[in-house]
Amino acid sequence: MSRSIVAICGMLIGFSLHFGASTNQVHAQDESPTADDVAAEVTGADTESTKKAAQVADEVQVDPVNSDQRIETRLQEIMEATGWFTEPLVEVDRGVAFLSGTADTTNHREWAEATAIKTSDVVAVVNRVKVAELPLWNFAPAIASLKQLGREATGVLPLVLVAIAVAMLSYMLARAGAGLTRYFTRSRIDSSLLRQVAGNVVAVLIFIIGVYVALRVSGLTRLAVTVLGGTGLVGLALGFAFRDIAENYLASILISLNHPFRVGDLIEVEGAKGFVRKVTTRGTVLNTLEGNQIQMPNSTVYKGKIINYTATPLSRQDFTVGIGFEDSIVEAQEIVMSVLNDHVGVVNDPAPIAIVESLGSATVNLRVYYWFDQTTHSPLKVSSSVIRLVKQKLTEAEITMPDEARELVFPRGVPVQVVENLPTAPPSLPKPSASRTEPTQSVGEGDLKAEQSEVLRATEDDEIVEGEANLIA
Template identity: 85%
Template sequence: MSRSIVCFRGLLFVLMLLGGVGARTAVAQDDTPTADDIAAEVTGDGQEGDKNAVQVADEVQVDPINSDQRIETRLQEIMEATGWFTDPEVKVDRGVAFLSGTSDTKSHRDWAEATAIKTSDVVAVVNRLKVAELPLWNFAPAIASLKQLGRETTGVLPLVLVALAVAILSYFLARVGAGLTRWFTRSRIDSSLLRQVVGNVVGVLIFIIGVYVALRVSGLTRLAVTLLGGTGLVGLALGFAFRDIAENYLASILISLNHPFRVGDLIEVEGAKGFVRKVTTRGTVLNTLDGNQIQMPNSTVYKGKIINYTATPLSRRDFTVGIGFEDSIVEAQEFVMSVLDDHIGVVNDPAPIAIVESLGSATVNLRVYYWFDQTTHSPLKVSSSVIRLVKQKLTEAGISMPDEARELVFPRGVPVQMVEQLPAAPPALPEKSQPAEEPTTSVGEGDLGAEQTEVLRATEDDETVEGEANLIA
């Protein structure tokens, strides 16, 4: 019995001794960082590691029975095989690896340390590797980037060629589509400018679709989506930048649709008067009666007050004639009306009139109104001929046309000379010769024809209006 107790106590003592040693060993192992922890800290496997760190193998296999010499040889071969190190040297002393030499980058230096710590039977690593300092003028990265770019360009060159072919084909299809659209709308749309605009819209849509397909073929899908999405923004920006140009272009479309005037019409816009020569997408060209050229923006023409003198064939003119107070107004009106009725440039419907306008200080003023066909007669020439003939008719009838009365002031008085004997009879006045009957037209007035043909013929050699289509031809 006593022997059993003694044996039991001895066994219990041994177990307690072994348990204490194991506990101390476990505590020591918990306090000492493992190789994986060191590798993770060095290579950046944790959250705070470098994202560009080189990946390290989980374990480097060596023969089961390792020695310092075998570990040293294995690590030396690995570092030399990479080509990342200059004069690499590995020394292992009782499981501690000493690394020396020069590394080309810091990431490769960390990689060597992590690789050594993961090698079997290596308990610690002393990293003495130095990072090579790059020269001040180092073109190696640029050359490497150019080489990489060249390889990538060579790889995508077939796609670029196909995309270019698709873009060229879409351009020709756009032109054909625009031409066909103008041809189909020729009988439906009278305005040439509107047909051109519709054709251009169809052509642009076809070309944009072709460019989108070309970008998709070349692999630039994101750029294609950006192009389609940014078309509206680009159009809006261009609209603000070229607002005046867009306004003139839109005004030209409206002018070609509304037809407020045609080529050859005599119009007046914002004080500018002349014959319409041409209307382009930018402006309206006028030729004045003096032969000068006026170019006005279409927006100004469309928004301004337009006076079209040739919109209707008939036009009315007037002038004033004064007769003496002692003369018969009715007779003067009859003489004036006889001239207007017989004149070739004056029309009878509407009928001309001669009315009393006012009483002057020395005359009774008659206002004469008459109508004429301005498509065949000149307003200036007809007015000249009518006034000349009215004056001749009134003179022949003995109706005076006195000047306005004037008051004469003599500050030093009027000298008077006494005549001793008056003549028996006053001297006779010379007889007036009867004036010859004047013709309806004179040399100065010509044939009373309109100036439109003459002005347009005089300015037909103007080269500044050539080269662009006339929208109201």
């Protein structure tokens, strides 16, 4: 009985000793520093960098019975085989691996540590591997990026060539579409500017579609969508940036549609008067009666007050003539009307008139109105001829045309000399010269024709006028 109790107690004591040894061994293994702790203590690397290290095998197999020498040899061979380390050196002492040398990157340094800790019978790793310092002028990354870019460019080169071919084809189709549009709208749209605008719109649409297809073929789908989506934004931005140019362009379209004037018309806009030579997409070109050129923005012309002197063939002129108070007003009116009725440049419908306008200090002022055809006669020449003939006829009828009365003041008086012997007969007055017939057209007035052809002929070699297409007839 006592022997059994002793045996049982011995077994319990042995089990306790065995369990305690096993437990101490487990605690010793648990409390041993891990690879991450050793690496963090020796190199200062954080666990986040370790997570980014290269993947390694879970366990490196060696012979079941390992010695420090065999582990050292195996790890030395592995580090030398990779080519990532300069002068690698591995030393193993009682299961602790000491790694030395220089690694090209931090990831490869961490990879060596992780590989050593997973080797059989290695209980700890002391990582003394240093990372090679990069030189200040290191062009290796740039060269590597250029090589990678070259490889990518070579890969997409066929797609780019196809995209360029598609873009060129779309450009030719756009030009052909614009030409066909202008051709088919020739009989429906009279304005050359509107035909040009319609052709440009069709060409732009075809070209945008071609660019979209080219970008899709080259693999730039996002860029293609961006081009289509950004077309409106680009147009809006350009509209704000070139607002004045766009305004003039739209004004040229409206002018060509409304036809407020035509080439050769005499117009006046914002104080500028001249014959219309051309309307371009930028402005309206006028030639003044003095032979000068005026180029006005189309927006100013369209929004301004336009006086078209040649919109209707007939135009009215007027002038004033003063006669003496002792002369007959009716007789003077009859003389003036006879001159107007017989003049070749004055039309009878509407009929001319000669009315009393005002009473001056020394004259009775008559206002004379008459109409003439400005398409065939010059207003300056006809006015000169009419005034000249009226003056001549009034002079022949002994109707005076006195000047305005003037008052002379003599502050010291006027000396008077008494003449004792007066002449028996008054001196004879000069006889009036014999009346002569005034011609309707004088040398200075010429043939009374309109100056339009002369002004336009004098400026027909204008480079600005000849440089661009005219948008109106």
